[in-house]
Amino acid sequence: MSFTNDQGAGESQVRSYSRSFPTVFTTSKGDLLRDHDGVSYIDFLSGAGSLNYGHNPEPVKRQLIEYLERDGLTHGLDLTTSAKLDFLHAFQSHVLRPRGLDYRVQFCSPSGTNAVEAALKLARLVTGRTNVIAFSGAFHGVSAGSLAATASDYYRAGLHGTLTGTTHLPYPDSPLGGYDTLDLLRRMVEDPNAGTPKPAAVLLETVQGEGGVYLAPPEFLRGLRELCDRHQILLIVDDIQAGCGRTGRFFSFERAGIVPDLVTLSKSISGYGLPMAIVLIKPEYDVWRPGQHNGTFRGHQLAFVAAAAVLDEFWADGPDGAFAAAVRAKGRELARRIGCSPAMDAGARLRGVGLIWGLDLSAVRDVSAGKISNMCFDRGLIVETCGRNGEVIKILPPLTISEEHLAQGVDVLLTVLRLAIEDAPTP
Numbered sequence: 437m438s439f440t441n442d443q444g445a446g447e448s449q450v451r452s453y454s455r456s457f458p459t460v461f462t463t464s465k466g467d468l469l470r471d472h473d474g475v476s477y478i479d480f481l482s483g484a485g486s487l488n489y490g491h492n493p494e495p496v497k498r499q500l501i502e503y504l505e506r507d508g509l510t511h512g513l514d515l516t517t518s519a520k521l522d523f524l525h526a527f528q529s530h531v532l533r534p535r536g537l538d539y540r541v542q543f544c545s546p547s548g549t550n551a552v553e554a555a556l557k558l559a560r561l562v563t564g565r566t567n568v569i570a571f572s573g574a575f576h577g578v579s580a581g582s583l584a585a586t587a588s589d590y591y592r593a594g595l596h597g598t599l600t601g602t603t604h605l606p607y608p609d610s611p612l613g614g615y616d617t618l619d620l621l622r623r624m625v626e627d628p629n630a631g632t633p634k635p636a637a638v639l640l641e642t643v644q645g646e647g648g649v650y651l652a653p654p655e656f657l658r659g660l661r662e663l664c665d666r667h668q669i670l671l672i673v674d675d676i677q678a679g680c681g682r683t684g685r686f687f688s689f690e691r692a693g694i695v696p697d698l699v700t701l702s703k704s705i706s707g708y709g710l711p712m713a714i715v716l717i718k719p720e721y722d723v724w725r726p727g728q729h730n731g732t733f734r735g736h737q738l739a740f741v742a743a744a745a746v747l748d749e750f751w752a753d754g755p756d757g758a759f760a761a762a763v764r765a766k767g768r769e770l771a772r773r774i775g776c777s778p779a780m781d782a783g784a785r786l787r788g789v790g791l792i793w794g795l796d797l798s799a800v801r802d803v804s805a806g807k808i809s810n811m812c813f814d815r816g817l818i819v820e821t822c823g824r825n826g827e828v829i830k831i832l833p834p835l836t837i838s839e840e841h842l843a844q845g846v847d848v849l850l851t852v853l854r855l856a857i858e859d860a861p862t863p
């Protein structure tokens with residue numbers, strides 16, 4: 437190989453994950469990746485939530501190969517195709533109908549940020565208002581409209597003046613502690629002289645991923661739903677990272693029993709890491725004119741084939757099926773093991789649900805999450821950081837991870853934490 441990825445092989449310096457995991461990956465299967473030296477790594481990153489069903493899941497791969505061999509369309513604009521209809525049918529019968537949900541499906545350009553763009557545009561079209569409420573710690577993508585709702589200064593740097601139409605409120609949990617956001621929002625919306633324009637929508641992640649794995653309490657979500665209803669404000673849940681089973685339910689908002697007006701899904705919706713993004717729209721808000729939000733790559737047929745296949749494989753047995761229950765059980769075991777580890781005595785805090793967990797090291801003296809991630813990589817575990825300053829270890833294994841590899845990955849993480857804490861200089 438003539439380049440190592442340290443040199444970037446001519447790639448822009450904007451590259452990011454490749455810096456944290458400096459090797460050349462060649463193959464992957466299930467919960468493991470392999471590099472060019474034959475070293476195996478347990479995956480606690482899952483393509484940042486795009487590989488909920490693991491790498492190259494066998495039944496899905498078979499269907500993709502079969503589809504390719506019979507020359508099914510690969511690209512389809514937004515033509516009606518058998519692959520698209522199969523996906524829509526599976527989505528209705530395995531996901532929407534069993535949960536009593538009535539949504540239309542909008543196909544977007546195949547990245548999460550484009551689904552967020554579409555949802556924001558639609559909320560503004562429906563209400564005729566422009567301002568959107570988003571939250572501290574939020575991540576919604578990096579194209580201009582979504583970036584206006586993303587809170588991180590790192591991503592917004594230099595563009596502040598151009599990122600308009602969004603007001604950020606404190607998320608109900610954050611590094612600064614809990615906050616009564618509902619009361620603040622109520623005062624903004626119900627006081628005619630509040631000084632802030634009535635919003636078109638409230639956009640949120642019910643579990644913030646990039647922000648540091650903070651959870652919105654169910655009662656907050658229910659209160660928000662009620663407030664939005666009372667004032668004809670659209671509630672948009674960005675389920676791009678926390679959806680598709682990550683929280684132990686197909687949708688993250690099932691935890692609170694609410695029904696958003698619009699939902700964005702991407703990452704694991706295709707089930708195979710293939711690019712795909714959709715917006716779910718309550719029928720009464722589907723006011724688009726034909727082609728008003730278009731895009732050449734809305735019809736990635738292989739993504740549709742894979743998406744239908746994973747729904748058949750993992751979600752055909754109802755909202756409380758075996759797969760979701762197994763995700764919750766694995767999450768409980770992971771939390772139990774980390775929760776009783778010495779790292780907690782040293783000040784670590786653990787937050788999460790299902791199989792999205794954040795181990796917050798901000799109060800652990802002289803131990804950085806970045807260093808822990810590097811040390812894990814040296815021992816065959818891929819795990820990333822998140823949070824305001826990368827102070828949180830984000831544990832995001834494939835939902836299909838074997839109990840054995842989950843336990844091994846946790847062993848590596850706890851060993852590394854112990855070594856780092858022991859190595860920290862005494863005050």
Ligand code: PLP
Binds near residue numbers: 484547548641675
């Ligand atoms: N929304 C959330 C909650 C995300 O986590 C992400 C990506 O991490 C996005 C939106 C943006 O998705 P994409 O990177 O595919 O544009």
